[in-house]
Amino acid sequence: MAGIRQTYDKDGKPHKKWRYWYMDWQGKRQWKTGTTDPDRTQRIADSIEAQQRELAEQIALGHKDAPTSSDLAKNRPITELIGEYVDFGRAQGGRGGRPWSVTHARLRETHLKYWQDQLGLRTLADLDGVLPRVEKALREFVCLPRHEGQQPHKPTGKTLMNYAEAIHAFCVWAKGRGYLERDPLEGFARFDTTPKTERRAMTAEEIRRLLDVCAPHRRILYEVAFTTGLRANELRSLTIAHLDAERCGLRLDAAWTKARKAGFQPLPSALAARLAEATQSDSTAELYTSFHWNGNHSRGKHALVVPPDPLLYVPSHPARDLGKDLELAGIPKWGPGGKIDFHAARTAYINFVSQSSGVTDKEVLALARHSDYRITNERYAKARATKLHAVAEAIGDAVLPAEKCATDVQRVAVGAESQVVNACATSTSSTSKWSGRRDLNPRPLAPQASTLIQAAPRPDGRCTTCHNQAHADGPRRSYSCKHDPRQA
Numbered sequence: 001m002a003g004i005r006q007t008y009d010k011d012g013k014p015h016k017k018w019r020y021w022y023m024d025w026q027g028k029r030q031w032k033t034g035t036t037d038p039d040r041t042q043r044i045a046d047s048i049e050a051q052q053r054e055l056a057e058q059i060a061l062g063h064k065d066a067p068t069s070s071d072l073a074k075n076r077p078i079t080e081l082i083g084e085y086v087d088f089g090r091a092q093g094g095r096g097g098r099p100w101s102v103t104h105a106r107l108r109e110t111h112l113k114y115w116q117d118q119l120g121l122r123t124l125a126d127l128d129g130v131l132p133r134v135e136k137a138l139r140e141f142v143c144l145p146r147h148e149g150q151q152p153h154k155p156t157g158k159t160l161m162n163y164a165e166a167i168h169a170f171c172v173w174a175k176g177r178g179y180l181e182r183d184p185l186e187g188f189a190r191f192d193t194t195p196k197t198e199r200r201a202m203t204a205e206e207i208r209r210l211l212d213v214c215a216p217h218r219r220i221l222y223e224v225a226f227t228t229g230l231r232a233n234e235l236r237s238l239t240i241a242h243l244d245a246e247r248c249g250l251r252l253d254a255a256w257t258k259a260r261k262a263g264f265q266p267l268p269s270a271l272a273a274r275l276a277e278a279t280q281s282d283s284t285a286e287l288y289t290s291f292h293w294n295g296n297h298s299r300g301k302h303a304l305v306v307p308p309d310p311l312l313y314v315p316s317h318p319a320r321d322l323g324k325d326l327e328l329a330g331i332p333k334w335g336p337g338g339k340i341d342f343h344a345a346r347t348a349y350i351n352f353v354s355q356s357s358g359v360t361d362k363e364v365l366a367l368a369r370h371s372d373y374r375i376t377n378e379r380y381a382k383a384r385a386t387k388l389h390a391v392a393e394a395i396g397d398a399v400l401p402a403e404k405c406a407t408d409v410q411r412v413a414v415g416a417e418s419q420v421v422n423a424c425a426t427s428t429s430s431t432s433k434w435s436g437r438r439d440l441n442p443r444p445l446a447p448q449a450s451t452l453i454q455a456a457p458r459p460d461g462r463c464t465t466c467h468n469q470a471h472a473d474g475p476r477r478s479y480s481c482k483h484d485p486r487q488a
Contacts, residue, residue, distance in 0.1 A: 002045035004038055017041075022049035025056040025067075069178035074125040076179070081124055082112050085173050095260040101233075102305065111166030127171065127184045134185060138164060157191035164188065198338030201351040201382045206331050214325040217287055217313050220278065222322075222345065224312060228265045229349035229368060231258060232342055236314040239307050245276040263369060275311065287313040318342040337382065350380040 002022040007015045018041040020034045032048075034041030058064040073081075086109055089100045100108070115121065118137050119130060138160050142152045168188065174180045202210075207226055211219050225235060228250065237256040244251055244264075249272070252263040267275070278284070288306055291313075315321050319341040326333050326340060333340050350368045353359060354376065361373055370376050 002042070002049040004034065004041050004045060006038075020045035022046075023052065025052045025059065027056075068181065070181040073174075073179040074123065076124050078116060078121040078123055078126065081174065081179065082116070082170065085170050086112075088173070096254070098255065098260050101256075103233075107162070108166055108169075111163050112170060114163065115167045124174065124179060127180065130184050131186075131188060134164065134167065135189070138191070156193075156196055158193045158195070160191045161193055164191075199344040199347045200335065200337030200340060201348045202331075202340060202344060204352075206329075207348065209329045209331060210325055213328040217283070218321060218325065220274065221312050221314060221318075222325075223271055224267070224275070225342070225345035226349055227268055227271060229346040229353075230265065231346060232314060232318050234258070235312055236310070237307055238311040240279045240309045240311055243272070243275055243279065243311055245272050248272040257369070259369060259371065261369075265369075266367075279311070284310050284313050291315065336385070347380050347382070350376060351382050354381050355384070 002020065004018050004020045007019050009015060016036050018034045018036070018038050019031060020041050021029050021031050022045050024030050032045075034044055055064065055067075059066050086105065089108065090105055091099055094100050094104075099105075115134075119126070119133055121127065141155055141160060141163070143155045143159070144152055164185075168183075168185045171180060171183050171185055175183050207222075211222060214222065221235065224230065230238075230250075234252070234257060237253070238250060242251045242253070247264070248269045249264050249266045252261075252265060254260050254262040257263065288310065322340070322342050323333055331340070338344075350364075353367050354364050364376060365371070365373055368376050368380070
């Protein structure tokens with residue numbers, strides 16, 4: 001039989017609303033929250049229990065199917081389920097059963113709150129048939145200006161996919177736990193996530209110019225970034241204990257790497273020695289205290305976490321500080337090949353590794369900490385313009401014909417007609433020249449007009465040019481060769 005109950009808070013004061021219970025169709029007691037009126041709460045409990053009793057009779061007679069777990073969950077408040085999903089993520093929702101990062105959890109909550117307001121979601125049943133509304137909302141999505149004077153603009157495909165993946169991941173999680181019978185976003189068409197801007201790989205000369213102008217604490221940060229390829233949050237998570245001066249490298253924890261895998265990243269021996277020397281002082285911790293980390297620019301519960309005994313000082317916006325140093329060094333932030341931001345240090349590092357002689361693909365993957373070489377090759381590896389021009393020049397030297405020299409000047413003296421006064425440096429004789437392929441295959445020269453004009457019979461009656469025998473033609477001689485001076 002259904003009933004009601006008065007509950008009390010920790011101070012002994014009764015709650016305004018009464019609690020009630022009823023027996024469901026399986027004979028299990030279920031508790032719910034009623035109203036402030038005990039009589040009305042009792043009537044609600046009796047009505048629900050009557051419905052459950054009738055349902056049990058219909059199932060026993062075979063007139064109805066037993067409700068599934070999705071049927072039982074469809075009337076649950078969406079806020080309650082989103083909270084359960086976020087709690088799951090913070091505990092074990094990441095790779096390898098590890099928790100989400102602070103940033104990922106914050107964005108996932110923000111995106112789900114947007115969908116809850118945009119779609120008017122109140123219960124889990126409101127997700128049924130929601131696919132067309134989700135696609136329409138994404139097509140009409142507009143980014144509001146952050147600063148005065150800016151105009152609203154359309155977001156990139158990656159931003160839209162971040163919002164779509166939030167609600168899709170929630171639906172997949174709910175389906176896996178029996179809260180949803182099927183995924184309501186099945187068949188969702190993805191947006192193009194091709195980056196609108198590319199990061200270019202800085203050259204060694206540009207990096208040296210940058211290191212010469214920046215402050216000492218940022219110089220050592222840039223040096224570690226350019227020689228290890230670690231990301232900004234990974235650099236921020238390093239502590240003094242992660243430095244292995246004997247092995248000249250950094251030990252990486254699975255708790256804060258992007259792939260959630262532990263590893264070891266080698267360092268140049270000179271840099272490892274300077275890092276070990278820098279750990280003898282508390283300068284890094286003092287930098288965190290003296291700058292914005294003193295609480296003046298806190299993000300509340302989403303503030304960036306600084307580990308104890310940090311190895312490096314990493315500002316909250318490293319790309320902003322890098323932009324100032326680039327300006328001091330006279331290096332354009334935007335140029336051919338893309339832009340330069342802090343993550344471009346990882347791009348430069350991976351390019352140095354991939355273009356090093358004798359490095360195998362397996363070693364490139366290990367140093368870049370990628371699981372698939374396609375990620376390294378398609379997203380990070382860049383073609384150097386200098387090498388492209390060098391290849392183009394080499395192809396031109398092999399394919400294009402050699403440049404022509406000045407017109408050959410022929411001697412007119414008898415017996416010296418074939419000698420060249422100003423022969424081209426690439427020619428070996430007056431009667432042959434290189435074919436342009438440089439394959440030691442000389443070809444005979446075509447007859448020159450000057451040769452035709454100067455052709456004359458020799459005393460023995462032969463042609464001076466081709467040595468053909470002349471034919472008697474009365475008192476005159478006729479020549480059957482093409483060098484006949486009478487035909488010139």
